[in-house]
Structures are given as C-alpha cells and as structure tokens.
Amino acid sequence: MGSNVPLIELRGVCFRYPGGSLIHDELDFVLQTGGRVGVMGQNGAGKTSLFHLIVGLLQPDSGEIRVLGRPRCQERDFWEVRQKIGLLFQDPDDQLFCPTVGEDVAFGPLNLGRSRQQVMQIVQRTLEALDLAHLQDRVTHHLSGGEKRLVSLATVLAMEPDALLLDEPTAGLAEGMVERLIGILNEHVQTCAIISHNRHFLERCTDVMVQLHGGKVVPF
Amino acid sequence: MHISEGVLSAPVLVAGGVLAAGGVGLGLRRMTPDKIPAVALLSSTFFVASLIHVPLGPASVHLVLNGLTGLVLGWMAFPALLVGLALQAVLFQFGGLTTLGVNTCIMAAPAVAVSYLFQPFAGSLNRILVFVSGALCGALALLTSSVLIALCLVFTGRHFLEVAQLTVAAHVPIMVIEGMLSGFTVLFLRKVKPEILGAAADVISPA
Amino acid sequence: MNLDPFSRGTSALHRRDPRVKLVVATAYAVVVAVMQDMAALVPALMLAVLLTGWARLPWRPLLRRLLVVNGFVAVLWMFLPFTHPGTPVYHVGRLTASREGVIYAANLTLRTNTIVLATMALLGTTPVFDLVHALHHLRVPEKLAQVAFFTIRYLDVIYREYLRLRNAMRVRCFKPRTSLHTYISYAHLVGMLLVRSYERSQRVYQAMLCRGFQGSFPVYRHFSLVRSDLVFGTIMLLAIGMLWLL
Ligand SMILES: Nc1ncnc2c1ncn2[C@@H]1O[C@H](COP(=O)(O)OP(=O)(O)OP(=O)(O)O)[C@@H](O)[C@H]1O
Ligand SMILES: [Mg+2]
Numbered sequence: 001m002g003s004n005v006p007l008i009e010l011r012g013v014c015f016r017y018p019g020g021s022l023i024h025d026e027l028d029f030v031l032q033t034g035g036r037v038g039v040m041g042q043n044g045a046g047k048t049s050l051f052h053l054i055v056g057l058l059q060p061d062s063g064e065i066r067v068l069g070r071p072r073c074q075e076r077d078f079w080e081v082r083q084k085i086g087l088l089f090q091d092p093d094d095q096l097f098c099p100t101v102g103e104d105v106a107f108g109p110l111n112l113g114r115s116r117q118q119v120m121q122i123v124q125r126t127l128e129a130l131d132l133a134h135l136q137d138r139v140t141h142h143l144s145g146g147e148k149r150l151v152s153l154a155t156v157l158a159m160e161p162d163a164l165l166l167d168e169p170t171a172g173l174a175e176g177m178v179e180r181l182i183g184i185l186n187e188h189v190q191t192c193a194i195i196s197h198n199r200h201f202l203e204r205c206t207d208v209m210v211q212l213h214g215g216k217v218v219p220f
Numbered sequence: 221m222h223i224s225e226g227v228l229s230a231p232v233l234v235a236g237g238v239l240a241a242g243g244v245g246l247g248l249r250r251m252t253p254d255k256i257p258a259v260a261l262l263s264s265t266f267f268v269a270s271l272i273h274v275p276l277g278p279a280s281v282h283l284v285l286n287g288l289t290g291l292v293l294g295w296m297a298f299p300a301l302l303v304g305l306a307l308q309a310v311l312f313q314f315g316g317l318t319t320l321g322v323n324t325c326i327m328a329a330p331a332v333a334v335s336y337l338f339q340p341f342a343g344s345l346n347r348i349l350v351f352v353s354g355a356l357c358g359a360l361a362l363l364t365s366s367v368l369i370a371l372c373l374v375f376t377g378r379h380f381l382e383v384a385q386l387t388v389a390a391h392v393p394i395m396v397i398e399g400m401l402s403g404f405t406v407l408f409l410r411k412v413k414p415e416i417l418g419a420a421a422d423v424i425s426p427a
Numbered sequence: 428m429n430l431d432p433f434s435r436g437t438s439a440l441h442r443r444d445p446r447v448k449l450v451v452a453t454a455y456a457v458v459v460a461v462m463q464d465m466a467a468l469v470p471a472l473m474l475a476v477l478l479t480g481w482a483r484l485p486w487r488p489l490l491r492r493l494l495v496v497n498g499f500v501a502v503l504w505m506f507l508p509f510t511h512p513g514t515p516v517y518h519v520g521r522l523t524a525s526r527e528g529v530i531y532a533a534n535l536t537l538r539t540n541t542i543v544l545a546t547m548a549l550l551g552t553t554p555v556f557d558l559v560h561a562l563h564h565l566r567v568p569e570k571l572a573q574v575a576f577f578t579i580r581y582l583d584v585i586y587r588e589y590l591r592l593r594n595a596m597r598v599r600c601f602k603p604r605t606s607l608h609t610y611i612s613y614a615h616l617v618g619m620l621l622v623r624s625y626e627r628s629q630r631v632y633q634a635m636l637c638r639g640f641q642g643s644f645p646v647y648r649h650f651s652l653v654r655s656d657l658v659f660g661t662i663m664l665l666a667i668g669m670l671w672l673l
Contacts, residue, residue: 267582
C-alpha cells in the first residue's frame, strides 16, 4: 500500500441518529498509518459515534468512509475493517461478555479462524505483554473497573490490528493505572486515535490533537 | 413458542386457562416481595433473549429458553412466562389473549418440570454434570412444549394429527440447539453468578 | 426497542379509557375464538376491520403482522382440507380435499384474522404501561401487575444492553455460523445478560427499599372514565353480544 494512502479517511460525512439532530456535519477525518491522533470535544459532541461509524456499527447518512484505501459501505465491507482496526469501547462492560478473561481474549482470534493452538499462544502472549497473565482464569465480571479496562484492551490487541480506536481509555483509572496504560500504548501500539478528556494523557501518547466541534473535526 | 388465536377449541382453551391460573397462583405464592424485581428483570431478559436468532444450517431459529427459565425461576416461571407471553400477544400479535392460558402452560409446565429434575445437579462442582443437566433441561423442556402443542391441537380435532406430528418433528433440530445453548449458559452462570441458579432452590422446596 | 408502534396516534380509539378497551378486547377475542359459524364470523371480521380503520394504524407494520400470522395459517391450509373427513371437493395429486375441511380452515382463518385485527385496534392503541395500570384497576393480582410493570420498565434497558454486547461481538469479527463457537458465544451473551439483569434487580430492590417500599405500590395516577368511554364500551359490548347470538 502506498505510504500516502491514509489508513482511515472520512470525507463529508453527515450523520444523525434516527429522529435526532445532526451530529456530524460534512465531517472530514484522516488517520495516516503510524499517526497518533488525540480526539477531544464536549460531552455529546459525537466522538463515540465517530468511532462507531469507522467500524461500521453506525451508517452515515451521506459522505464516504474509506479504510485501507477502499470505500466501505456495507456490513460485509466492514468485516475486514474490524479485523484491521480495533475498537476499545467507552464502557468495558459493553465489551466483555465471556466468563473468564482468557476466553474473552480468545474470542476475537477464534473469529478470525485461528487454530486452537495459535489462539492459546496469542492469549498467553497478549496477556503477558500487558502484565495481566495472572488474570487469565479470573471471572471477567468480577474484575475491578481498571482491570476490566486493561482486559478489554487485551481483547482488542489479541486481534493484532493495524490501528486502534480507543474511546476514553483513562476514564475511571487511578493515576498509576494511567501510567501503565501510557506505557502499554507507547510500547505496543503504532497507529491510533484516542478519545479523551484528559489533555496530559493525550499529550503523552499522541502526536496531534483535534477537537470535535459543531459536527466537524477541527485542529485543537 | 405459541399457538395462534382462533385455532383451538373452547374446551382446550378453558382447560389451559384454568391450569395456567393454578400455576401462576402457585408461582405468585412463592414470590415474596423481595423477589419481584428479580423475577421481572429475568423475565425481560428471557424476552430479549427470545429475539436472538441462531443460525442452523441455511435457516435460523429463535431461542425459546423455557427450560433455562424454569431452572432459574422454578414455579415463578409461570408468572414470568405469562407476562412475557402477554407482552408478545399485545405487542407483536404472537399468540393472543384467548390462548394466553394455553400458551403459558405449554411454556411453563415443562419449565417447572425440568427444574424439579435438574435443579439439584445444576449447582454441582462437576462441570460436565452441570453442562449435561443444563443441556437436558433446555432440550427436554422444548421437546415437552412441542408435545403439549401437539396435544392441544389433537384435542381440538383429530384432523390436526398430521400438523401436530409435523410440529413435534420440526422442533427436534431446535431442541438440539436449545440444549447446547442452555448447557453452556448454565455453565456460564455456574462460574460467574451461581446464586442465580440457586435463586429458585428455596422456592422449589415446599414453602 | 420500539415497543408499541401503534400506540402513538390521535384517533378517537387511542383516547378511549384503557380499562374499557381491555374489557372490550377480551370479550371480543373470547366470543370470536369460539365462533363456529361463517354467518357470524364475517360480520365479526367486518367490525374488526372497521375498528382498525378507525384507529388509523400505520399500514406497513399492520400488513407485516398480518403476514406473519397468516404464514402460520397458510401451513394449516396445506393440511386441514385434506385431513378433515367429509365430502370430496378437489384433488391435489393423490390427496382429496373435503368440503368440511375447506370450511373449517376458512373459519379458522376468519377467527385468527378477526382477533388479531381487533387486538391491534383496541390494545395496540394503548401504551403498554397504561395496560398494566388498567390491569391493576381491574383487580389482577397485585404481584402479577408489579412483575408486568418491572418487566416492561426494564425491557428497553436490557434490549440496549443486548445490542451493545452484540456490537462488541461484531467489532471482534464475530460471524454467526452453524458452529460450536457460535453457540458458545451466544450462550455467553445470554448468560452475561442474565447476570447483569439479576444484579440490576438487586440494586433496583435496594433502591425501592430506600424509598420506603413495603410490598405494594400506591396508585398515583387514575384514569377517568368519561361519557364517550361508557358509550363506546356499551355499544361495543352490545355488538359483541349480538355477534354471540348470531
Ligand atoms: N443510540 C442513540 N440514539 C440517539 N441518540 C444518541 C444515541 N447515542 C448517542 N446519541 C446522541 O448523540 C450525540 C453524540 O453522542 P456520542 O456518544 O457520540 O457523544 P460523545 O462525544 O462520545 O460524548 P461523551 O464525551 O459524553 O462520551 C449525543 O447528543 C447523544 O445524546
Ligand atoms: Mg463517548
């Protein structure tokens, strides 16, 4: 792939929830391979919705979404997108649903058709990389909020995506946990877009900061 | 799983109504005020779960999960399923007002029966035993329900015999899916929140 | 979840007292369910069509529902004319349809469609919460009304929880197939929903206790029966009575 083709490119995207007001108004957004973008914006500005549009959980009313250089319109176009772009949900409870941590981390790789053996290795490797190996057999539902956050990050990283979309990864995390997260992101993640209300956090793990304002992405 | 309005004869409808009233009464007696929110929320959850379509070869079937409902709620499955069926009747025109009693019996009677049979094993420490009892719960409840549907049809008229046989036959593959799903769900509950499986325990043993 | 698509309307039927509608709908359904005679079923259907028109229900969802109901009826048509004994009227292959069987199936079709239309027109035009409320006034056991109330109250909450978990599965490339992995994943989904609901119910109960719950809800809002409700109820019950006598 040519180096100047953006990994993610949104052009003139308009979106509203059925019966709601316009949330994105001719919005443009670009994420280059290797780019690290911080996304800020008021509550309700449409940040979460933007990420959900990128992975096809929502459909734009107009405009174009290109990922990996190809336009993406239908559900089946997005299957490849979701393989390459990992989304970390704003609420980890939305993301985790398997009984144990190990099974939850294995879910994605299993969907990608990896063999049991490979999946076991991936789970091991991912959990060790995030220093979570001791949680492998714990019941996900009983973890603390911060542990759940890291485990959901592990479930996304286990799919070995090209880029990550992180929706408020520091919400509810204690100081020490934020440090750990910054370490993980800087060590294991090359390309990412991160939504956060925490400027210091974004300054330490992204290169550019943008803001979602008036339905458009504007420089911060 | 239900029979539509206008199909069954009056005696079958009346019998269904009377039996359902008895079952619901028993369920309500065992439902102390502190259990009301739990019964209701589990009832909405089973309602939502019944909207899930699971692929089966080229077709897809929706979940019924009445065995699991029974395992979790015991006799309280009667009021819970009655509410669910009434909602389906009013909101989607599935089933109906006059068939409410019959449909409640079709769903809830097998649910209560399997809960008596398998409740003691569902909380076991042996994972295989837990899975097998959950799976049998799901499969047998569904099978019994389809047999009850068939009986209601045949009691309405002998000429329904073929339709009744078809109904039971069509439910055999669904039974397999329900069994597997119920088995794995019970395993999940056993691991994550065993008290849900115990919720009905003190209710089943005579109050 | 759009629970009651028909309930938001402005027709005169929408404004009738839910208690009256509930009583009328039940009487209507019971009378039609036991009708055997085409001479009574046809006017009964006409009355139901009239009510549906009066309620001005949106026709798309209306047709979709009728289609679902009649899909099941269609299956019965493939059997009943042939399995019901009687005077032969037509043949399909080696099968012989009887006159009595055809009439039986036709009556059944009329009954089903009449009741479905009447329920949609009468109950569909009432928000579900109002129906539960009406049940409460009509002396349904209090605990049952409470279960119904909470079930409906949390239906949408749980449905959205389900949608979010399903999205979580989708972003991790889950594709439903006929496979063990699929069934296990759905079982985890159902299990997780059950656990979350159960825990929520505990919190709901604690919150109720904190607000002084002692086993029964005081009824806050009352319906008011106006003259047009009484007129409507009386006319409908008379009409249903006449159908019964036909
Ligand atoms: N499912 C939905 N249906 C209707 N409206 C919605 C839905 N989800 C979000 N909205 C509305 O869309 C707008 C944008 O929501 P979104 O979640 O994208 O905001 P956000 O920027 O992520 O906010 P926050 O910082 O609070 O997470 C909000 O006004 C919200 O009320
Ligand atoms: Mg958000």
